[in-house]
Amino acid sequence: MPFAVYVLGLAVFAQGTSEFMLSGLLSGIAGDLDVSLGAAGLLTSAFALGMVVGAPLTALAGRTWPRRRALLFFLGVFVAVHVVGALTSSYGVLLATRVAGALANAGFWAVALVTALAMVPPHQRARATAVVVGGVTVACVVGVPAGAALGELWGWRSAFWAVALVSVPAAIALLVAVPGGRSDDAPGVSARSELRTLGRPRLLLTLLVMALVQGATFCTFSYLEPLVTEVTGFGAGWVPVVLALFGVGSFAGVTLAGRMADSRPEAVIGLGMTALAVGWGALALAAAHPVAALALVLLQGALAFGTGTTLITRVFHLAPDAPTMAGSFATAAFNVGAAVGPWLGGLALGAGLGFRAPVWVSALLMCLALAGAGALAASSGAVRRNLTARRRPAPER
Structure with a gap:
């Protein structure tokens, strides 16, 4: 695996x-900016919204840039x-930095994934994706x-400084x-053609x-704290341990899927999703x-991120002429x-359905x-049958 792929994983980690x-x-x-907890919580929502909206917009804007230039630009904006954010005393400015940071993060993700895949042979694509997502x-x-x-020791601003320093x-x-190179692998393809490609059913x-x-993954992950304290019976001190345990499982799942998904992606996705559905039900009961x-x-954690990583690889497989x-x-x-x-998990909790509801x-x-x-799977089977029918020679008269 090229060293640059691990570097991309480091940047994604930050x-x-x-x-x-x-x-x-x-x-x-x-407390520091004299706003409500709800207003502070909007900083997380702003980042998520920036990621959703920013991913296609930043990729569209930077699709013809050299890959290295695009990655450095997005990472530079992210650091800035x-x-x-670490210096401001204004809530409005901090909110704006979260949106801008999300836009830069979204652009970096889009280019980083296609860059990692371009640096490895086809049989290592799932593994390269796993290294990046592993961040x-x-x-x-x-x-x-x-x-x-860090926030507990030196205040929330220290965490922002740490993210910037790790990114350098x-x-x-x-x-x-x-290496320097285009952000897309099809320089003659227009943006309109790429977007048409992405409209395939x-x-x-x-x-x-x-x-x-x-959605299933983060629905439960976001409400693990009340689940383990109110239902499982662990004390508050166990919450970081449980969250870290989920993260350990995620890392293991990404690593394992990266080694298996190149050869049998359909099996990894099918078995992983089935096991996830059964596993969430089992967790609610147990x-x-x-x-x-x-x-x-x-x-x-292992199943969610292993399956998710393999699905990302399948997206690239289905759109080879529009990678970025x-x-x-x-x-x-x-x-x-x-x-x-x-x-959705919050709605279930708000409806009084209990801490297992998410x-x-x-x-x-x-x-x-x-x-x-x-x-x-049914549509894939139909496509394969049509291709087989087209290749079959016509009967002699």
Whole structure:
């Protein structure tokens, strides 16, 4: 695996830390900037919205740039807005930096994915995707708890400074390791043609399935704290351990899927999604049993990110003539799920359905994802049958 692919994973680690770290910093931000907790929480929503909207827009704007230039530009903007965020005393400015940081993060993700795939042979594409996505899982295990610890010791601004500082060596390594080259692999293809490519039904259905899988993942992940304290019976001190356990499982799942998905992607997706649907239901039923709950949190983290990584690879497989835009749509689908899942889980909690309700919502979302995957498999079978019929010689008269 080229060193540059691991450098991309390092940059994604820094950006993933920024995306998720605010959950442990909201009280400090609200107190320092004299705003409500709800207003501080909008900083997370602003980042998610920026990722969803920004992924296709930034990819469209930078599709003809050299890859290295695009990556350095997006990472440079990301560092700059975190420096501004660490220095500002204005809530409005901080909110704007979160949106700008999300736009830069979305653009980086889109180019980073296609860059990683372009640097490896076809039989290593899933593994390269896993290394890049693995940066997010490491952020969940290490970056987010470290950001919370820094916020507790030296205030929330220190976490912003840390994200900016971690990004600097990544930028230097990108400058050295990533070759210069176009951000798209089809320089004669217009933006309109790329967008037409992304309107293919099978690709859109794959993106929908991907969003549902991520929605199920983040629906439960966002409400693990009340589940483990109110249902499982763990004390508050166990919450970081449980979150880290989910992150460890995620990292293991990404790593394992990267080694398996290149040869048998359909099997990884089909079995992974089925196991996820069963696993969320099992967690909802067994949440009161500590050992079972911990084991299922670890397992579900592995299944969720392993399956999600393989789905990203399938998006590129279905849009080989629009790689950068395909990466941007995969990024948007990931973040649609990350935004909608917690919202649905919150509605279930607000309706008084209990602390297990978000987990049941995750199981329901996975059932919908399985239905979409079934439709996708049926359409793939129909395509293969049509191709076979076309290749079959006409009967002699």
